[in-house]
Amino acid sequence: ISPSVTEHLVHVCDETFLSKLFHITSRPNKAIEDRADILEWYGNKMEDSQYLSRARNLRIDVQINKEKGTIDDARIYVDQIKYTQWVSDMVMPELSLLIPDLNSGKEMTPKAIRWSGVRSGISIFDLVASNFLDCFKEFCENKFFGIASYLGRRIRHGTLVGTGLEELKDITSEGRFSNLLSDPEFNNHFLEWIELYEGALTRIVKEYLYVRDDAHPQGLFSSYPNSKYKQAVANQMLLDVHNKYIKSGNFLDTPYVVMDYCWRLIEEDLSGTRKFLSQIKSKYGVFSVPYNVSRKVNRRELNDFVQEVNSISADKFRVISSWFNKPSFASPSTDLNLLFKAVTSEVKGLHAGFDPRIEVGDEEFPINGGQYFAIYDALYVLIYNAAAYGKQAGKLVFNVFKDQEQSKLMLMVMSEVDDEKTLNKAKRVIESKLESDTQDAHVREGNSGIKKLLRLAVDGYIGDVNYVFERPNKIVSSFSYKLDY
Known part of the structure; x- marks a missing residue:
């Protein structure tokens, strides 16, 4: 009814303010979730992608906190x-x-x-x-x-x-x-x-x-x-x-x-x-x-x-x-290995029985601010498809490599499938989507997200999207992320 009043409330009702409404926010993470809901509602109303991105950032905060099992006493x-x-x-x-x-x-x-x-x-x-x-x-x-x-x-x-x-x-x-x-x-x-x-x-x-x-x-x-x-x-x-x-x-x-x-x-x-x-x-x-x-x-x-x-x-x-x-109320810095575990945890909640043996590299790669939601989106697609086609208790390997010359990170996810028949099916479906048009990627495609992954690359958020199908039972998916500094 009143855009000016709405704008004022959106700015006032941040996580700090919401966390003080004890009868409404019964747990610390709920203040972050509520703030994300407000930003998403306002972003959709105003058709402003910046608010939608901020809402996504906050939801990733919550997922990372769930993976840690706690909120830091910062x-x-x-x-x-x-x-x-x-x-x-x-x-x-x-x-x-x-x-x-x-x-x-x-x-x-x-x-x-x-x-x-x-x-x-x-x-x-x-x-x-x-x-x-x-x-x-x-x-x-x-x-x-x-x-x-x-x-x-x-x-x-x-x-x-x-x-x-x-x-x-x-x-x-x-x-x-x-x-x-x-x-x-x-x-x-x-x-x-x-x-x-x-x-x-x-x-x-x-x-x-x-x-x-x-x-x-x-x-x-x-x-x-x-x-x-x-x-x-x-x-x-x-x-x-x-x-x-x-x-x-x-x-x-x-x-x-x-x-x-x-x-x-x-x-x-x-x-x-x-x-x-x-x-x-x-x-x-x-x-x-x-x-x-x-x-x-x-x-x-x-x-x-x-x-x-x-x-x-x-x-x-x-x-x-x-x-x-x-x-946690600031845009956090986190490690890519932790982000990988957080996304895997979220996908496990959607796929009953998906419980892979996770392997990650030893080296830490910290990311912060706006970097991680693009990486989060891309990782979600890779891990979702690993769950959709992969061995439910198989190996899920995550590796990160830094390309110093081109100032970018290469992120790779390797998953196992049950047999060569499953591998061939995954290859047929994924490769057909890799060749498809991405104009309607955010409207029509379901959770598999291959077209969304390509759209992220077209829009310049990520690059070098690639899938390799190794016989008899491995799928290696990867993408790169350009570093700002």
């Missing part, structure tokens, strides 16, 4: 409502004047910005890039809704040290180790280790868990694109915001696109923080007893005590490390 967060409002109020007025003139109002190809010089530059690219730097700086440093805020009130102020230490201190009051701890030399050795351990946790909080500035030079987070990876992501942000405006003619989604890219920019620091915590754990979180102390106490009791202490410290560092992940 304590790093940025308040989406407050941040996007800040971008709308403080940055969009200038950006909306600059971007229409960028590249003479035509779509751009990737452009490398010299980020170290944009603050002093006067070109239109420098001015636009400077606005994006302001966005990332606010994303990191804002004390009320940014990364800095959540580093402080959710992690530094007692939470980290308490989580890492409390259960280890409690072990000294347990009666089962009283004989061991009654030995003065052993007890002193353990208390000295606890003191070193607590000192390491305290230094993490006081020196490292900050956005880097003059007062905190060892801060693990930077509000500036200080690496080649971050600069490549920042270049892509400028490109995407500009080209989305050229296609849509409006800036409605720009604050959300910017926020998504800020999460990509900070991912390198989140990963670095997890590695740093692992190093601290290896150096300070492993309790051992020198021979001159251990020979005086009961060997069995000693082994049980050391094993329990090290198990607790390892578990605590694992919990603390899990806080430094993107929250």
Whole structure:
């Protein structure tokens, strides 16, 4: 009835808001599912594919969370409502004047910005890039809704040290180790280790868990694109915001696109923080007893005590490390192997009896943001057909190869079939669809999706679609994905 009211509600009713309606959203993932329903409804009403893509992204989030069996306790967060409002109020007025003139109002190809010089530059690219730097700086440093805020009130102020230490201190009051701890030399050795351990946790909080500035030079987070990876992501942000405006003619989604890219920019620091915590754990979180102390106490009791202490410290560092992940309400980064398992899990729900022996490669290939829904769609087709024609308890192998020269990923799925007769049937059906017209791919074809797969290639989302039928009982399907950076 009222497009303006509808648009306002669509923007307000994001996952963060919906998650607070406890009587409606009984479980965390339901807020994501509800948001996806809202975006899909609005996208269909307005015939806007961007909203449909965002809905698809969120549904993949839910599927990945189901595969993990949990939602990460990510304590790093940025308040989406407050941040996007800040971008709308403080940055969009200038950006909306600059971007229409960028590249003479035509779509751009990737452009490398010299980020170290944009603050002093006067070109239109420098001015636009400077606005994006302001966005990332606010994303990191804002004390009320940014990364800095959540580093402080959710992690530094007692939470980290308490989580890492409390259960280890409690072990000294347990009666089962009283004989061991009654030995003065052993007890002193353990208390000295606890003191070193607590000192390491305290230094993490006081020196490292900050956005880097003059007062905190060892801060693990930077509000500036200080690496080649971050600069490549920042270049892509400028490109995407500009080209989305050229296609849509409006800036409605720009604050959300910017926020998504800020999460990509900070991912390198989140990963670095997890590695740093692992190093601290290896150096300070492993309790051992020198021979001159251990020979005086009961060997069995000693082994049980050391094993329990090290198990607790390892578990605590694992919990603390899990806080430094993107929250599920942001467009997540995930690993391709995990995405493959998530899609396989979804297909298993549609094919009773389909329970393959999954094999995946060892190397991790992280993807994020808009990358994964195109890969998700393509993988769904490959795995669905593996279920339709394949051996129900056969082998399902997933491999990823990186083509450095052409900057693309090659993704391959190998499945087994029962016999050569089944292989020939699959070959006949699939090859006929591979040769068919794709104009009606999104309208007429069913779940097998071969024409949808070809349509993804025609539209430029994927490439190199291929099926190979190896006698007597193997189907190898593959496609490629062009990397942005």
